[in-house]
Amino acid sequence: MSQSTSVEKISNKNSHKYNFVDKFKRSGLKPNPLTVETLQVNVTKLCNQTCVHCHVDASPKRKEQLNIDGVNRCIEILKEHPSIKNLDLTGGAPELNPHFDYFVEEAKKLGVHVMVRHNLTVTLDGNPVTGEEKTYLPDFFAEHKVEVISSLPYYQEYFTDKQRGKGVFEKSIESIKMLNSRGFGNGNSELMLNFVYNPAGAYLPPSQEQLEIDFKKELHNKYGITFNKLFAITNIPINRFRTQLLKIGAYEEYMEKLVNAFNPAAAEGIMCRNLISVDHDGKIYDCDFNQQMMNMEVEVDGEPLTIFNFNMEKALKRKIRFGPHCFGCTAGAGSSCGGTISE
Amino acid sequence: MSYYDPSDLKRFAEVGKFSKELMDKFFEYYNSAVGEDGALTKREKSLIALAVAHTEQCPYCIDAYTTQCLESGADPEQMTEAVHVAASMSAGIKLIHALQMQNSLKKKGAL
Numbered sequence: 001m002s003q004s005t006s007v008e009k010i011s012n013k014n015s016h017k018y019n020f021v022d023k024f025k026r027s028g029l030k031p032n033p034l035t036v037e038t039l040q041v042n043v044t045k046l047c048n049q050t051c052v053h054c055h056v057d058a059s060p061k062r063k064e065q066l067n068i069d070g071v072n073r074c075i076e077i078l079k080e081h082p083s084i085k086n087l088d089l090t091g092g093a094p095e096l097n098p099h100f101d102y103f104v105e106e107a108k109k110l111g112v113h114v115m116v117r118h119n120l121t122v123t124l125d126g127n128p129v130t131g132e133e134k135t136y137l138p139d140f141f142a143e144h145k146v147e148v149i150s151s152l153p154y155y156q157e158y159f160t161d162k163q164r165g166k167g168v169f170e171k172s173i174e175s176i177k178m179l180n181s182r183g184f185g186n187g188n189s190e191l192m193l194n195f196v197y198n199p200a201g202a203y204l205p206p207s208q209e210q211l212e213i214d215f216k217k218e219l220h221n222k223y224g225i226t227f228n229k230l231f232a233i234t235n236i237p238i239n240r241f242r243t244q245l246l247k248i249g250a251y252e253e254y255m256e257k258l259v260n261a262f263n264p265a266a267a268e269g270i271m272c273r274n275l276i277s278v279d280h281d282g283k284i285y286d287c288d289f290n291q292q293m294m295n296m297e298v299e300v301d302g303e304p305l306t307i308f309n310f311n312m313e314k315a316l317k318r319k320i321r322f323g324p325h326c327f328g329c330t331a332g333a334g335s336s337c338g339g340t341i342s343e
Numbered sequence: 344m345s346y347y348d349p350s351d352l353k354r355f356a357e358v359g360k361f362s363k364e365l366m367d368k369f370f371e372y373y374n375s376a377v378g379e380d381g382a383l384t385k386r387e388k389s390l391i392a393l394a395v396a397h398t399e400q401c402p403y404c405i406d407a408y409t410t411q412c413l414e415s416g417a418d419p420e421q422m423t424e425a426v427h428v429a430a431s432m433s434a435g436i437k438l439i440h441a442l443q444m445q446n447s448l449k450k451k452g453a454l
Binding site for chain 1: 384386410413414415416418419420
């Protein structure tokens with residue numbers, strides 16, 4: 001039996017044990033959507049990095065990307081629904097989608113708050129396929145007042161490079177300094193620079209508040225770096241991280257840890273109740289994690305919901321698709337794209 | 344199979360199968376002393392506990408406090424330094440006894 005087959009069998013055998021909907025309902029909560037405040041769009045799976053915990057399995061080899069029709073349709077949705085306040089661009093490295101700049105510019109014209117999940121190193125590495133330079137990004141982000149949200153797993157090289165690849169920490173520091181020099185993370189509320197921490201292995205994140213104090217102190221003292229907020233997020237046991245857990249025999253232990261740490265307050269604020277997530281084909285999901293899994297598309301009245309048949313009424317009456325991985329969002333202080341949910 | 348079973352760590356509370364009230368008192372004390380922020384932060388307490396786990400050579404505690412250190416924001420460098428504190432204390436404790444040896448040598452007229 002191949003290793004991957006045995007890994008799948010172990011995983012499938014145990015998936016029924018972790019019934020998220022049951023746990024959610026037992027807490028007296030109703031797992032329904034509340035609003036759509038954020039349109040999160042995964043514009044490309046192409047990335048200049050190949051991180052060990054990437055739930056998207058992004059890498060320089062991936063080719064999927066949202067085309068111009070998809071981008072224009074998202075812009076129309078934002079125009080038609082002023083209640084959607086935020087556009088959250090993610091990937092891969094979202095800046096590698098050829099329509100990224102246009103997408104940001106058009107959304108800003110509508111007064112939408114734009115966030116980009118920026119991996120920092122793309123600024124210096126450029127496009128791994130075409131070689132196109134991306135050193136203009138800090139100026140572009142500043143000009144359009146984009147909220148920059150960057151993964152920085154730790155304030156030291158060891159944990160960062162372990163997850164994101166050799167040399168990533170040093171390059172990230174250089175890129176952060178470029179953002180700081182454009183005014184990001186320096187107290188200007190229009191130029192927000194936030195970092196994302198996630199654990200280097202199969203354990204829960206520490207207190208976000210305490211960790212932010214450490215990050216600020218260490219990064220300032222060692223590198224003169226400043227930033228706004230730290231978002232501490234939990235590793236979600238899907239794709240590369242799940243495979244790693246299964247390989248080291250820690251999947252069940254990790255799942256039990258997540259289940260035992262279920263926090264109803266975090267469950268109430270779970271992010272899928274306030275956002276929708278769009279993939280490179282325009283299909284709609286409840287979150288970026290569901291988007292990376294098989295058969296987790298949103299369906300309403302038996303039809304898949306996409307950006308091409310989108311309407312708000314349908315989006316709000318959808319049934320959120322849950323799975324065992326959702327325990328990652330409700331463990332301890334909770335976890336979302338904006339960090340801790342309840343602390 | 345090793346003499347210690349890692350899954351026993353999760354069964355710690357089962358020690359209270361007998362003399363339960365004593366174990367309850369222990370857990371209340373233990374959780375307050377180690378598991379909460381006080382004059383020392385939870386992270387500082389976890390690093391102390393990790394050092395003690397090494398001097399006591401308790402595999403359960405090493406597993407538990409490796410996790411606890413990480414989940415309270417410590418990194419492998421800090422954790423390794425804590426083990427060095429424990430190791431150097433142990434070495435120092437051994438070495439200070441060399442004075443006892445010297446006293447003994449003196450008594451025998453050999454020093």
